[in-house]
Every structure is written in C-alpha cells, then in structure tokens.
Amino acid sequence: MSTPQTREQWQQLADNLTFNGQAFINGQYQNATEGDTFACISPINGQVLTEVASCGPADANQAVACARAAFESGAWRHAAPTERKQTLIRFADLMLAHQDELALLETLDMGKPIRDSLGIDVPAAARAIRWTAEAIDKVFGEVAPTPHNQIGLVTREPVGVVAAIVPWNFPMLMAAWKIAPALASGNSVILKPSEKSPLTAIRLAALAQEAGIPAGVFNVLPGYGHTVGKALALHMDVDCLVFTGSTAVARQLMIYAGESNMKRVWLEAGGKSPNIVFADAPDLQKAATEAAAAVAFNQGEVCTAGTRLLVEESIRIRFIALVADALKQWQPGHPLDPATSCGAVVDQAQFDRIMSYIDIGRQEGATLVSGGQRVMQASGGLFVQPTLFDGVNNQMRIASEEIFGPVLSVIGFTTADEAIRIANDSIYGLAAAVWTSELSKAHKTARALRAGSVWINHYDGGDMTAPFGGFKQSGNGRDKSLHAFDKYTELKATWLVLD
Numbered sequence: 041m042s043t044p045q046t047r048e049q050w051q052q053l054a055d056n057l058t059f060n061g062q063a064f065i066n067g068q069y070q071n072a073t074e075g076d077t078f079a080c081i082s083p084i085n086g087q088v089l090t091e092v093a094s095c096g097p098a099d100a101n102q103a104v105a106c107a108r109a110a111f112e113s114g115a116w117r118h119a120a121p122t123e124r125k126q127t128l129i130r131f132a133d134l135m136l137a138h139q140d141e142l143a144l145l146e147t148l149d150m151g152k153p154i155r156d157s158l159g160i161d162v163p164a165a166a167r168a169i170r171w172t173a174e175a176i177d178k179v180f181g182e183v184a185p186t187p188h189n190q191i192g193l194v195t196r197e198p199v200g201v202v203a204a205i206v207p208w209n210f211p212m213l214m215a216a217w218k219i220a221p222a223l224a225s226g227n228s229v230i231l232k233p234s235e236k237s238p239l240t241a242i243r244l245a246a247l248a249q250e251a252g253i254p255a256g257v258f259n260v261l262p263g264y265g266h267t268v269g270k271a272l273a274l275h276m277d278v279d280c281l282v283f284t285g286s287t288a289v290a291r292q293l294m295i296y297a298g299e300s301n302m303k304r305v306w307l308e309a310g311g312k313s314p315n316i317v318f319a320d321a322p323d324l325q326k327a328a329t330e331a332a333a334a335v336a337f338n339q340g341e342v343c344t345a346g347t348r349l350l351v352e353e354s355i356r357i358r359f360i361a362l363v364a365d366a367l368k369q370w371q372p373g374h375p376l377d378p379a380t381s382c383g384a385v386v387d388q389a390q391f392d393r394i395m396s397y398i399d400i401g402r403q404e405g406a407t408l409v410s411g412g413q414r415v416m417q418a419s420g421g422l423f424v425q426p427t428l429f430d431g432v433n434n435q436m437r438i439a440s441e442e443i444f445g446p447v448l449s450v451i452g453f454t455t456a457d458e459a460i461r462i463a464n465d466s467i468y469g470l471a472a473a474v475w476t477s478e479l480s481k482a483h484k485t486a487r488a489l490r491a492g493s494v495w496i497n498h499y500d501g502g503d504m505t506a507p508f509g510g511f512k513q514s515g516n517g518r519d520k521s522l523h524a525f526d527k528y529t530e531l532k533a534t535w536l537v538l539d
C-alpha cells in the first residue's frame with residue numbers, strides 16, 4: 041500500500057495496525073517476568089492502544105545477562121567493521137521500508153503530527169543509523185610518536201553492555217542517536233523507552249533482528265523509570281548508561297552509578313534555550329516565523345525549544361506582533377491530518393503541567409498575548425494552544441523552569457551584554473540562537489553563549505555531522521557526529537618495547 045495522503049487513509053491504516061507491547065530479550069519477544077503490564081494510551085483520543093509489558097528488575101537481570109553473553113561471544117563485536125556497517129545499513133533501510141507503520145505508531149503513541157513523524161522522525165532516525173554505520177569502518181586508532189625501539193598503539197574498544205534510557209518526545213530519534221554509535225562500535229545494547237511512548241522501540245527490535253543483528257546484542261525493555269530504568273542504572277554488570285531526559289532524572293542516574301559500579305554515565309538533559317533577536321536581524325519576518333516554530337514544533341516538547349525569546353527593546357512591540365501572527369500557523373489539529381502542524385500533548389500529566397505553568401505565568405504578572413487555552417476537548421485528546429507571554433523577566437518561573445510545552449516567554453533587552461547575561465543566566469546550556477546582520481556581533485555573541493549548539497540567523501540547525509549536547513545542567517557528552525563514539529568506547533594504550 042502506498043503512503044496514505046489523507047486523514048481518513050491514515051485512520052484506516054491505524055484501524056488495521058497490530059500493536060506489540062512485549063519486551064525483546066535475546067532475540068525473542070516476551071512478557072515481563074512478573075506478568076505486569078500498563079495501558080498504552082493515545083493522547084489523540086484517550087483510547088487504549090495496547091497493554092505493554094511493565095518490566096522490572098528480573099527482566100533487567102535477564103537482559104543484562106543475555107547482553108553480556110552476546111558481548112563475550114564476540115558474534116557482533118568481533119565482526120569486521122564493514123560487516124557491522126552493512127548490517128546497520130540494512131537496519132536503516134528496513135526502517136525506511138516500514139516508514140508508514142513506524143510513523144503511525146509514533147503519532148498514535150505520543151500525539152505528534154503524522155507529517156512530522158513521517159517527514160522527520162523516521163528519516164532522521166534511519167539517517168542517524170546509516171550515517172554512523174557508514175563511519176565505523178573509517179575511524180582509525182593512533183600510533184604514538186615513540187623512540188625508535190618502541191611502538192605505542194592507541195585503540196578504541198567497545199565498552200561492553202550499554203543501557204540506553206530515552207524520553208518520549210522523539211522516541212525513535214533519541215533511541216537512534218544512542219543505539220547507532222553503541223551498536224556500530226560493537227557493544228550490546230539494552231534500550232529502555234519511555235513508558236509514555238514504547239511502541240516504536242519495541243517494533244525496531246524485530247527490524248534489527250531482521251537486519252541481522254545477533255540475538256542478545258539489541259534488547260528492548262519497556263517499563264517505568266523507577267522500576268526497570270532504576271534496575272538498569274544500578275546494575276553491576278551494565279558498563280555504560282546513556283540517557284536523554286530531564287535534568288532531575290539525569291542527576292539521579294549519576295547517583296545510581298556512584299552507588300553501584302561507577303558505570304560511565306552520559307546525559308542529555310533539559311534546556312531553556314534563549315533565542316536572541318537584535319534590532320538589526322537580517323529578516324524580522326523570518327526571525328518571527330522561526331521563533332514561533334522554535335516553541336510550537338512538536339507541541340513545544342523539544343529539549344532545544346526556543347522558550348526564552350530575548351528581543352531588543354526598540355523592535356519588541358513590532359516583533360511580538362509578527363510572532364503572534366506566525367503562531368496562528370501552529371494551532372492544534374488532528375495528528376493524523378497531514379496538514380496538522382501541532383498535535384496532542386503526550387499525556388495527562390504533561391498536559392496538566394503545561395496548563396499549570398500558563399497559570400503561573402499569569403500569576404507572576406506576565407502578559408498573555410495569545411493562546412493559553414485547551415482546545416478540541418470533545419475529541420478526548422490533549423490539545424493546547426501555543427501560548428505567548430510578554431513582559432517576562434528572567435527570574436519568573438516561566439522563564440527559568442523547563443515547561444516542555446508550547447509556552448513562549450518574551451524578555452526585552454537593550455544591549456548585547458545584557459542579552460548575553462540574561463541568556464546565560466540559566467542552569468541549562470543546551471542551545472541558543474542569535475539574529476543580527478553584523479558579523480562581529482553575531483560571532484562575539486555566539487562565543488559568549490554558554491550552550492552546546494548556537495545558531496546564527498536561524499533556529500535549530502545542524503545534522504549528523506555536528507555534535508549535539510549540553511553545557512551546564514543540560515548534560516555531558518555528545519550525541520551525533522564522530523564524537524559520539526567517545527561515549528561507547530574505552531581507549532586502550534598498548535605499548536611495546538622492541539628487543
């Protein structure tokens with residue numbers, strides 16, 4: 041069947057979709073050892089899609105033992121890099137071959153528009169796997185500069201058993217950023233998707249197996265963070281824990297690692313990214329269009345969302361009008377309608393959180409310019425209008441705390457130094473943008489910003505070639521690019537003194 045073009049066609053496909061909620065351990069789908077399940081509820085209409093295995097410590101133990109055995113067997117890690125490359129490329133190709141099904145699962149599970157899950161999530165996840173696979177037979181070790189009678193080799197080895205705990209906002213893509221370099225460099229992986237969006241991770245397991253990844257090398261454990269997530273993080277035989285999620289959980293994972301085996305911990309955490317618009321921005325309309333997208337794309341459930349809009353006072357009123365206008369393009373619609381740009385919020389808890397922050401903004405004295413309402417309530421789904429606040433100062437909770445919803449705070453400034461000071465006055469340091477026509481001002485500002493990604497005259501650029509991650513409490517380590525291999529490998533120095 042060709043890719044659906046209308047909401048009705050997507051709905052028809054959804055009606056015929058089979059959902060698998062089982063764990064995948066050692067090449068087999070299975071229920072949780074204790075038989076526990078939880079309901080996987082679609083935020084589009086509140087309907088239960090399926091029951092999902094709620095894994096716990098026993099499942100974690102089993103998966104880790106299988107992952108360890110697979111690692112020790114060498115079936116994957118000793119395979120030539122070209123062989124791992126070909127297998128992973130097959131995996132990426134299979135993802136694309138199943139793009140409609142994967143996109144639909146993602147949309148039904150967490151509410152994002154089908155246009156995005158099909159146009160962004162699936163291809164970007166497949167590209168992450170393909171790009172990384174293509175790189176793995178092109179990364180070399182080093183030969184140290186030594187005296188004549190010595191040889192020093194610096195090589196990289198897979199770290200062993202990797203547990204990857206990921207969030208619900210880009211379930212497949214965040215998983216791909218972890219599993220691609222982990223698998224490419226020869227590790228065994230246990231993927232723990234968010235309890236709010238487990239379906240694509242579970243489906244990927246079968247595709248990985250079909251591509252030829254050996255049993256035990258790629259396992260998927262659905263379940264809650266405080267049960268199976270915690271069990272993996274505390275496990276004495278997990279060598280490396282990679283995470284994308286909130287800063288609060290990231291902090292807890294460092295404690296678990298310290299309390300257990302000092303496993304390596306790599307964290308991609310929260311953000312409160314500043315988007316700085318100077319009066320001399322080259323194109324104010326473009327800046328406004330992108331400022332709106334920066335907070336409304338994916339319902340604002342984006343770690344790099346440009347939630348603090350810093351605008352030079354001389355253009356503030358004019359610019360806010362442009363942004364308010366641009367936000368009209370982001371009014372919520374049915375996620376299966378290909379025309380929809382803004383879908384449903386992931387679940388009731390997240391919905392309540394967003395609505396409570398909108399109340400907090402009002403109580404703090406910010407001016408509500410537009411949005412702020414629940415819409416499409418009759419659908420049974422969770423839909424929030426993109427919301428624009430003016431008159432915000434950086435100390436307000438809506439400016440300092442990560443909301444993870446489509447709520448934009450406008451903060452005025454008068455000098456570049458003031459803008460930089462406000463931008464950096466955050467516990468986070470994930471991303472930032474600066475809009476100006478002046479080359480020196482652009483680069484001076486970019487240099488001064490304490491953030492892992494800085495965009496000049498656009499928002500949210502980059503691709504697999506560039507590292508992604510945060511300064512400060514936005515995390516450590518980097519996903520994407522060749523730098524990602526650092527997280528999944530140990531460096532070994534082998535020294536030989538010649539007779």
Ligand code: NAD
Binds near residue numbers: 208233265269270290
């Ligand atoms: P979360 O921290 O609540 O959960 C993330 C994952 O951690 C889930 O799989 C969850 O089950 C698990 N978890 C929760 N408690 C745990 C525990 N005690 N032990 C082990 N695992 C546990 O985050 P979320 O709500 O799923 O996602 C939103 C957050 O993710 C936001 O803060 C966002 O900024 C962040 N995020 C960051 C990036 C990035 O690259 N920096 C990307 C996307 C999302």
